[in-house]
Amino acid sequence: MQNRDAGHTPVTVIGLGLMGQALAGAFLRDGHPTTVWNRTAAKAEHLVAQGAKLADSVGEAVAASPLVVVCVSGYDAVHELLDPLDEVLHGRVLVNLTSGTSEVAGETAAWAARRGGSYLDGAIMAIPQAIGTADAVILYSGPQEAFDLHEPVLRSLGAGTTYLGGDHGLSSLYDVAVLSLMWNILNGFLQGAALLGAAGVDAAAFAPIAKAGIGTVADWVSGYAQQVDDGAYPALDATIDTHLASMEHLIHESEFLGVNAELPKFIKALADRAVADGHGGNGYAAMIEQFRKPVEVRI
Known part of the structure; x- marks a missing residue:
């Protein structure tokens, strides 16, 4: 009506x-x-x-x-x-x-x-x-x-x-989903700014490079969404095994420079679980399987 x-x-x-x-x-x-x-x-x-x-x-x-x-x-x-x-x-x-x-x-x-x-x-x-x-x-x-x-x-x-x-709950679910996106993007930027800051680089100098990187990742979202909906995770860019090697680099750099390494270690722990579940050769979108299930033991 x-x-x-x-x-x-x-x-x-x-x-x-x-x-x-x-x-x-x-x-x-x-x-x-x-x-x-x-x-x-x-x-x-x-x-x-x-x-x-x-x-x-x-x-x-x-x-x-x-x-x-x-x-x-x-x-x-x-x-x-x-x-x-x-x-x-x-x-x-x-x-x-x-x-x-x-x-x-x-x-x-x-x-x-x-x-x-x-x-x-x-x-x-x-x-x-x-x-x-x-x-x-x-x-x-x-x-x-x-x-x-x-x-x-x-x-x-x-x-x-x-x-x-x-479904009355959908608006709230979308809201918190976007909040998750916001915090993860901002935390990634702040981790990077802390790393570069330890080398004497101002966050302002990092900002334009960070924005470009965020834009690149944003372009991947639609493709990843299709993989998630299809339940198939082809490694079109890199496998989770390859990502793990880069995660090790991030952890090493953080610890070497005296920067907090808790966030990259948590990310790697999730990726380790994905590999243990048989997704090492899949694309990064396979990580959705880790986010879909609760864990009983806190990392």
Whole structure:
């Protein structure tokens, strides 16, 4: 079902931290009647000056709009605010853009359903300044009917509005998957900067070489993804056995220069397991098999 009045759909934003303020501001810029609420009412002053209505209570804020967007400190805060409302949520679409996990997303979806509301879980892959621009990617998961109904409104928050599917936990899973990517890239850069720093090289001198290397690896991702989905890992560039030799070099250099070698040793330990499982002659994508299974003994 499409919402023909999407251009004027009222929306409520609960939580006015930096991100919440950015969300409300984007809705206002696109002409949506916007109701806001925050524990500290003073944070709403500039939004009220732009035309937002400040609700006196959470219940009044929820009742004001068919679409309610929540962005607070955590899921505990979401429930603290909304649990007492009960039937006020009936017939409304609740979009939770609070960071959390797939487990609590599913629990919150069931909680909203018991109160007669539709629930979309979301993940914001952008900084507050990017909200409402082409650079903002926001992921949503939950009932497609609820997403389709308010998709034109949600697109006010960014051109990268993306629906992932009916599983409420998908947005949180994508979020933490990207966080894993971010930390691994940054940790690799910092390990390299520490190595070069021990030789008197500034991190600024390393940065352009690091960016080029990251770009090269990024070009491999699609091919690796296909191998992972196919369950076949041809050694198109190098085998895991070959990678192991280079990992030894990284460990040696780190220890020789007095740089922490824990990260490269951990990476090599995973590769050693892959070889023990018979993947030494496969391409690096075969390492996915190590990440798919938990381990009982910590390295």
